[in-house]
Amino acid sequence: MERTDEDKLIDEVTGKSYEFGFTTDIESDTIAPGLDESVIRIISSKKNEPEWLLKWRLEAFKVWSDMKEPDWAHVEYEKPDFQAISYYSAPKQKKELASLDEVDPELLNTMEKLGISIEEQKRLSGVAVDFVMDSVSVATSFKEKLGELGVIFCSFGEAVQEHPELVRKHLGTVVPKKDNYYAALNSAVFTDGSFCYIPKGVRCPMELSTYFRINQAGTGQFERTLIIADEGSYVSYLEGCTAPQRDENQLHAAVVEIISLDEAEVKYSTVQNWYPGDKQGKGGVFNFVTKRGICHRASKISWTQVETGSAITWKYPSCILKGDDSIGEFFSVAVTNNMQQADTGTKMIHLGKRTRSTIISKGISSGYSQNSYRGLVQIHPGAENSRNFSVCDSLLMTDTCGAHTFPYIEAKNPTAQIEHEATTSKIGEDQIFYCQQRGIEEEEAIGLIVKGYAKDVLNKLPMEFAVEAQKLLTISLEGSVG
């Protein structure tokens, strides 16, 4: 039978996801739980890695073996048993479901509230999806356009094979192997992640989204992301999506490194909505992430994050402002409900002259949750005329939750200007009543008040992300008051 154009297009798309590397290593093999050198050798050989990378992993493992799990964060949990984890389980091919009827209704309910289309709902919950012509053309033109500009956007594994020189030059330069316990673990055992390179002077014409690339296989447990923005380039990178993600892996220890070369600009936006556990705090993801970027001369890195998921969040997207006149920004909304715990914030390390940083952190706590901001602003002796401006606000929804702020400020240059503002407020029954008296229902009122509170951060998100993130905030706080 003659193959139709449609068939060819479908082939192209399925082939394309192969190109992007996410379906290459879907096999049914899983190695036995436990971690030692042999496991790392297996991972490296399965990924067909060069010798230098194996060596790098082994060094990381050695460092990690001598380290202790940190306990300075304001979170309490039972430490994971690292010997009980299987470190190479090819991404689980989720059982494909025949229709949406088989999907957890609660999950569907949430997706519907987020305004996610039926097709998308199917894709996210692992229901077999028919390819739609639209998405075919979108995906194809997406790939073509980036190729023309020389932008590389692929899986980490693919980058190791195709662009080893770039990976070798930059890997571990921002987050060294021995940086911290989880970064060391990640360096030893990471299986995949994303790689992105923007050539000199190129302004990436679209938001690069992991969303485009993540298929049914789901996200990896130890993800590694490396973004390199060459001189004078610009990229906006989106990680995660607002849809609820029920991941079976309890421990996530990712590392993200950003290198922003002279006059480059990187905008990194995250929406994190992993399973937070049930109301009693059972289950849920431990999210221990190290995210850091280095800014060269007159370059800029902006971190924007909306954190609503995970049982435990331990995350400090940071900027090393190495080059003169470089800029670091951190905008964050962290929501905790029920038994969730979050210890999150940023570090702004000012090394270059006239470096500037801005921190806007908005914590929202509800239920019995604990929400901490932890931030470091460090002005080194050489950082003449550097400035920082920080705002950390906390909003409490109940009497049983906690909000904490741990700001650290170290100024070693007398010309530094540092401003820090902090507020803690409780969402007012008065505010809710006022809205209700104008005809606005309680849930909508809470949504309105919270969005107003987080407005300064939500405004920093790319448009379509912002709309979903607003809805996500409302959903995360459902039933919080009263």
Place this chain on the structure above:
Amino acid sequence: MLKINNLCAKVGDIEILKGLTLEVKPGELHAIMGPNGSGKSTLAAVLAGRDSFEVTSGSVNFDGIDLLELETSDRAREGVFLAFQYPIEIPGVSNLNFMKAALNAKRAHKGLEPIKAKDFLAKVKDCSSLVELDGRLRDRSVNEGFSGGEKKRNEIFQMAMLEPKLAILDETDSGLDIDALRVVSKGVNAMRSPDRSFIVITHYQRLLDHIIPDFVHVLSDGCIVKSGGKELALELEEKGYDWLKESSHDIPNI
């Protein structure tokens, strides 16, 4: 329009309304006066549906509906509006977005489509000129950084936007200077119509020089102890409230 029958309400263990009865017909404006702690603001809050007050007995019929059965937001959608004594600030939420959410909630309740942007803006323009609310205030966050007078004007602006059947003004005159009082009164008078009723709670006769009531009631210790026409307000101004207390049943000093 509104029939309150033998209404009793308490907060915690303290009884505040002790059998209050009042009927307000369409188009009427009733002023409620009385000493501090007599239950004036409690009455406003109970009618609006504030849940910190517990209604222990009595009934409130609003246009044929049992008002006490309704949720706060449903009461508002049915046409009950409360102008707050202390309007609340909502940072980050623009006054206009707030009004749009409120107006559309009410429209949805009636089965209407959300208001068109053009119609909404025209309405905003009309209503804000009524109370001389300038554009700057409309675009700012709800009541944030408003002066006392601006907050009260914003309440009347919201009332005009939402076109209630029953408007309850809780000490709208408190904290107003003469000019603001005049502006607010002008707004209220412009809103008066044969099918809209008002309950105006106030301490002072001076508001009633600008907003002429059809009836004046004196609330004391949770009951209406005297009712009359607008001249009653003048009498109260002159004599105070004590003479009424003596003439009514046993009232403990509050």
